[in-house]
Amino acid sequence: MNTAEVREIIARHPEPEGRVAAILEEIQKKYRHLPEEALRIVSGELGVSLTRLYGVATFYAAFSLEPKGEHLISICHGTACHVKGAKNLAERWEREVGIKEGQTTADGMFTLEAVRCLGCCSLAPVFSIDGKTYGGVKPDQVPEVLGEWKGGGGR
Amino acid sequence: MEITLNGKSVPVQGEATVLEVARREGIWIPTLCHHPGLPPYGACRLCIVEVKAGGRQGLTASCTLPPAEGLVVETDSPRVRERRKVLVQLLLAVVRDAPEIRELARRLGVEKAPFKPPEEKRECILCGLCVRVCETAGNSAIGFAFRGSQRRVSPPFGKAAADCIGCRACAKVCPTGAVRFEQAGDRLTGEPWQADLQVARCTSCGRPLAARLLLDFARKKVVCSDFEGLCPACRRRKVARSVKRRG
Numbered sequence: 001m002n003t004a005e006v007r008e009i010i011a012r013h014p015e016p017e018g019r020v021a022a023i024l025e026e027i028q029k030k031y032r033h034l035p036e037e038a039l040r041i042v043s044g045e046l047g048v049s050l051t052r053l054y055g056v057a058t059f060y061a062a063f064s065l066e067p068k069g070e071h072l073i074s075i076c077h078g079t080a081c082h083v084k085g086a087k088n089l090a091e092r093w094e095r096e097v098g099i100k101e102g103q104t105t106a107d108g109m110f111t112l113e114a115v116r117c118l119g120c121c122s123l124a125p126v127f128s129i130d131g132k133t134y135g136g137v138k139p140d141q142v143p144e145v146l147g148e149w150k151g152g153g154g155r
Numbered sequence: 156m157e158i159t160l161n162g163k164s165v166p167v168q169g170e171a172t173v174l175e176v177a178r179r180e181g182i183w184i185p186t187l188c189h190h191p192g193l194p195p196y197g198a199c200r201l202c203i204v205e206v207k208a209g210g211r212q213g214l215t216a217s218c219t220l221p222p223a224e225g226l227v228v229e230t231d232s233p234r235v236r237e238r239r240k241v242l243v244q245l246l247l248a249v250v251r252d253a254p255e256i257r258e259l260a261r262r263l264g265v266e267k268a269p270f271k272p273p274e275e276k277r278e279c280i281l282c283g284l285c286v287r288v289c290e291t292a293g294n295s296a297i298g299f300a301f302r303g304s305q306r307r308v309s310p311p312f313g314k315a316a317a318d319c320i321g322c323r324a325c326a327k328v329c330p331t332g333a334v335r336f337e338q339a340g341d342r343l344t345g346e347p348w349q350a351d352l353q354v355a356r357c358t359s360c361g362r363p364l365a366a367r368l369l370l371d372f373a374r375k376k377v378v379c380s381d382f383e384g385l386c387p388a389c390r391r392r393k394v395a396r397s398v399k400r401r402g
Contacts (some may be wrong), residue, residue, distance in 0.1 A: 036312060049290075051298035051318070054311040058300045065312070 001035045010045050014030050020056060022064055033067040040049050067102045069111035071149055073097070074078060078117030080124035085139075090114065092139035096146050109150075158209070158226040167222040171195075174202050176216040182230050185216055185239065187246075187258055187330045188282035189225055193291060195219045198283050201242055201259070205229040214238060236263070244268045249277050253331035256280075274327035278333035280304055285325035285334055294318045294372065297325065321366025338363060357386035372394075 013019040123135025188199040197219040209225035250272035296318035310316035328335040352366040
């Protein structure tokens with residue numbers, strides 16, 4: 001984490017109303033989590049108590065206090081995906097990547113997360129990697145997709 | 156302005172909420188998250204009343220309901236009583252042993268909670284009084300964190316409360332006794348915040364006075380240089396002596 005970078009992010013949001021979430025979002029994007037030190041800087045600069053910031057950081061699923069992996073794999077467990085076998089898909093992912101949902105691989109490459117709906121139920125079952133959506137997938141297709149992302153492709 | 160409470164017309168004398176009007180009129184409305192020194196919050200819902208006319212009809216929290224001309228409110232209708240019972244049953248399921256909640260249950264005729272208690276024992280009902288009083292009178296050392304079933308009151312990062320000044324306001328307002336401060340020797344500890352503070356002693360008699368940080372904090376807010384660092388007994392003695400001298 002770089003103090004100057006955090007200050008730069010804060011400086012981009014001069015309007016006092018509703019900037020906390022926007023600032024935290026940028027910090028989250030940059031460091032893939034909200035470092036404690038960054039929250040301390042935000043608290044000092046904005047005059048918002050660290051307690052409040054901790055509350056915001058833990059309330060929203062988009063924020064994380066632990067570093068997330070370079071690639072975020074979101075497996076949809078919405079109603080349609082659930083019916084179409086999201087559980088099997090998730091288990092396959094867990095096996096292939098070697099972690100449970102909610103965890104990050106030791107090398108920091110992948111984070112597996114369970115989400116409630118990606119908003120494209122007609123494609124169920126669905127997962128997305130860094131925002132790229134894969135619909136109508138079978139568990140057996142997981143190794144191939146993983147291979148693409150491991151190889152630096154995917155995007 | 157006048158409103159109708161339980162069939163009786165009563166004047167509004169500048170009160171901001173129906174709860175305040177009712178309490179002035181001596182009508183009992185239970186609350187757990189309300190404190191006259193703090194803004195209304197509407198968390199515990201125990202103060203629900205039934206609006207019959209003059210506003211949106213139905214059950215609503217009286218602590219956040221502003222009085223309006225022609226408002227007709229029932230504070231103890233069968234619907235209100237029934238709903239309050241359920242609320243107390245839910246609270247009882249979470250914190251079985253808190254005296255204030257047991258007393259409420261007794262008064263509302265609730266004997267048993269039909270709800271399954273949470274797996275881990277809890278003492279907090281998330282009324283938010285401690286959080287709000289810490290923001291207002293204290294130093295924002297504790298706040299709400301996480302959400303849903305994980306929601307809890309915590310110092311930042313779940314660590315020991317670094318900003319706690321040991322004013323104990325949180326322990327004072329907590330309705331369930333979930334916050335406890337203990338003073339032993341020169342240390343004041345507060346749970347569950349993992350607060351650990353140095354206690355200052357009276358500069359005259361040496362008795363433990365209050366957390367050192369609290370005195371520093373108070374010094375910034377009020378001027379009382381004559382009594383600085385003195386315990387209440389020594390302060391009285393000092394005042395008495397000065398009065399005698401003037402005598």
